[in-house]
Amino acid sequence: xxxxxxxxxxxxxxxxxxxxxxxxxxxxxxxxxxxxxxxxxxxxxxxxxxxxxxxxxxxxxxxxxxxxxxxxxxxxxxxxxxxxxxxxxxxxxxxxxxxxxxxxxxxxxxxxxxxxxxxxxxxxxxxxxxxxxxxxxxxxxxxxxxxxxxxxxxxxxxxxxxxxxxxxxxxxxxxxxxxxxxxxxxxxxxxxxxxxxxxxxxxxxxxxxxxxxxxxxxxxxxxxxxxxxxxxxxxxxxxxxxxxxxxxxxxxxxxxxxxxxxxxxxxxxxxxxxxxxx
Amino acid sequence: xxxxxxxxxxxxxxxxxxxxxxxxxxxxxxxxxxxxxxxxxxxxxxxxxxxxxxxxxxxxxxxxxxxxxxxxxxxxxxxxxxxxxxxxxxxxxxxxxxxxxxxxxxxxxxxxxxxxxxxxxxxxxxxxxxxxxxxxxxxxxxxxxxxxxxxxxxxxxxxxxxxxxxxxxxxxxxxxxxxxxxxxxxxxxxxxxxxxxxxxxxxxxxxxxxxxxxxxxxxxxxxxxxxxxxxxxxxxxxxxxxxxxxxxxxxxxxxxxxxxxxxxxxxxx
Numbered sequence: 001x002x003x004x005x006x007x008x009x010x011x012x013x014x015x016x017x018x019x020x021x022x023x024x025x026x027x028x029x030x031x032x033x034x035x036x037x038x039x040x041x042x043x044x045x046x047x048x049x050x051x052x053x054x055x056x057x058x059x060x061x062x063x064x065x066x067x068x069x070x071x072x073x074x075x076x077x078x079x080x081x082x083x084x085x086x087x088x089x090x091x092x093x094x095x096x097x098x099x100x101x102x103x104x105x106x107x108x109x110x111x112x113x114x115x116x117x118x119x120x121x122x123x124x125x126x127x128x129x130x131x132x133x134x135x136x137x138x139x140x141x142x143x144x145x146x147x148x149x150x151x152x153x154x155x156x157x158x159x160x161x162x163x164x165x166x167x168x169x170x171x172x173x174x175x176x177x178x179x180x181x182x183x184x185x186x187x188x189x190x191x192x193x194x195x196x197x198x199x200x201x202x203x204x205x206x207x208x209x210x211x212x213x214x215x216x217x218x219x220x221x222x223x224x225x226x227x228x229x230x231x232x233x234x235x236x237x238x239x240x241x242x243x244x245x246x247x248x249x250x251x252x253x254x255x256x257x258x259x260x261x262x263x264x265x266x267x268x269x270x271x272x273x274x275x276x277x278x
Numbered sequence: 279x280x281x282x283x284x285x286x287x288x289x290x291x292x293x294x295x296x297x298x299x300x301x302x303x304x305x306x307x308x309x310x311x312x313x314x315x316x317x318x319x320x321x322x323x324x325x326x327x328x329x330x331x332x333x334x335x336x337x338x339x340x341x342x343x344x345x346x347x348x349x350x351x352x353x354x355x356x357x358x359x360x361x362x363x364x365x366x367x368x369x370x371x372x373x374x375x376x377x378x379x380x381x382x383x384x385x386x387x388x389x390x391x392x393x394x395x396x397x398x399x400x401x402x403x404x405x406x407x408x409x410x411x412x413x414x415x416x417x418x419x420x421x422x423x424x425x426x427x428x429x430x431x432x433x434x435x436x437x438x439x440x441x442x443x444x445x446x447x448x449x450x451x452x453x454x455x456x457x458x459x460x461x462x463x464x465x466x467x468x469x470x471x472x473x474x475x476x477x478x479x480x481x482x483x484x485x486x487x488x489x490x491x492x493x494x495x496x497x498x499x500x501x502x503x504x505x506x507x508x509x510x511x512x513x514x515x516x517x518x519x520x521x522x523x524x525x526x527x528x529x530x531x532x533x534x535x536x537x538x539x540x541x542x543x544x545x546x547x
Contacts, residue, residue, distance in 0.1 A: 163386045167382055170366070170371055171379065174360065177332060177334070178353075178383065179353070224370065
């Protein structure tokens with residue numbers, strides 16, 4: 001296949017780099033996705049990722065108006081994600097199911113709206129497509145370093161507090177009765193989800209990141225009934241979708257982010273149908 | 279036992295959700311060794327009473343002492359089984375991991391987290407206690423309703439509690455599992471005080487020593503006094519607070535040991 005010959009072509013260092021980013025992203029997608037799916041917070045993750053556009057817009061505007069050269073969209077995206085995760089997690093969670101849903105929807109849309117308004121206010125033209133839909137073929141070495149650092153933090157945190165996080169996700173009330181710091185750990189988990197969303201947006205974009213946080217983990221759940229098993233399998237399915245997506249998009253000259261999502265979706269629905277008929 | 283102070287002591291307690299009174303002027307004492315059932319209509323406040331005892335809810339007014347402490351401090355000595363319907367049955371978790379939650383004090387400590395062998399041993403003993411010793415590696419989601427119920431009882435037992443609170447242990451279980459549950463609870467009652475919420479009066483009268491009726495107000499009856507009038511009272515409308523048992527006498531409110539002497543003679547109603 002020309003994708004594999006292209007990979008070994010010395011001129012295509014960017015392609016190898018994209019592939020590495022994809023493979024390392026799979027670890028974050030697999031582990032965080034497992035919590036997102038089993039704790040059923042995919043809409044919360046969706047709100048966090050869409051609010052990121054507000055942060056990116058604000059930073060683009062500040063950068064242009066005040067000519068602050070060092071400002072990177074990441075400096076807007078990260079606070080926006082953390083703040084929205086805290087708002088929805090803290091206030092939404094405390095005020096009951098209905099209020100939580102309202103807050104998720106509001107954060108989702110307001111973040112998006114603020115982003116567009118800031119871009120409108122910024123002189124010059126900005127193409128926000130790569131933020132919305134991702135472009136893994138444009139990642140830098142710094143993206144790769146950040147994602148590897150994220151993987152390490154996730155693995156250390158989840159490994160160290162595996163049972164605590166499981167207890168909180170499975171039965172929050174009981175975990176509280178047994179003296180666990182439920183609110184703290186829930187916020188830490190959401191914070192980690194927010195950071196992951198920000199870094200993973202490079203791969204599939206704001207709009208589609210929740211698909212990569214849910215489809216591979218949901219596919220894994222068809223075959224395993226433990227959290228750790230789900231994490232491993234979800235990482236695997238995520239890697240397959242990303243490699244497949246990059247390969248097809250490169251060969252067929254189509255957008256990489258959507259192709260990765262289509263791969264993950266096809267794998268999920270295909271395997272779910274097979275499992276159902278077994 | 280005579281000199282033991284009550285392990286649950288509730289006086290003049292009121293609780294409401296957003297100004298809707300749920301429990302009014304509750305006075306209740308539970309002594310060590312009790313096996314009591316909490317009965318009453320839906321929405322009558324049964325689960326609320328349990329959550330107050332656990333300190334998950336705070337009373338609007340009144341006093342509540344568990345083992346002579348605040349509920350939050352007494353928690354470690356209490357085992358709790360929630361209604362299993364409120365848990366996600368699809369959550370990817372093994373039976374052993376569910377039960378280990380009862381021993382979270384021992385888990386995720388030290389540099390690497392994880393759980394010590396001691397916790398696994400306690401968890402397996404608790405599973406054996408409810409007759410599910412060979413199910414520890416199974417997934418929680420593949421169990422039947424009755425088995426899940428028993429896993430949650432094992433989780434409550436795993437912390438070696440002195441007081442066991444069970445919310446509807448008889449819902450969704452078949453008659454055979456119910457029979458097993460009688461035996462298990464009677465056996466456990468030798469070691470600990472048990473309060474259980476139940477809709478099922480038949481279940482109640484077979485094994486429990488007292489019945490606590492909750493319908494905005496709370497009244498405790500010894501099982502021997504359960505008859506038509508009381509059942510009508512439990513499920514029919516409002517009633518005044520009357521102590522049907524023998525723990526108060528005509529002379530005032532001095533306390534008697536409910537397990538000494540003939541219950542019938544001491545009834546004050």
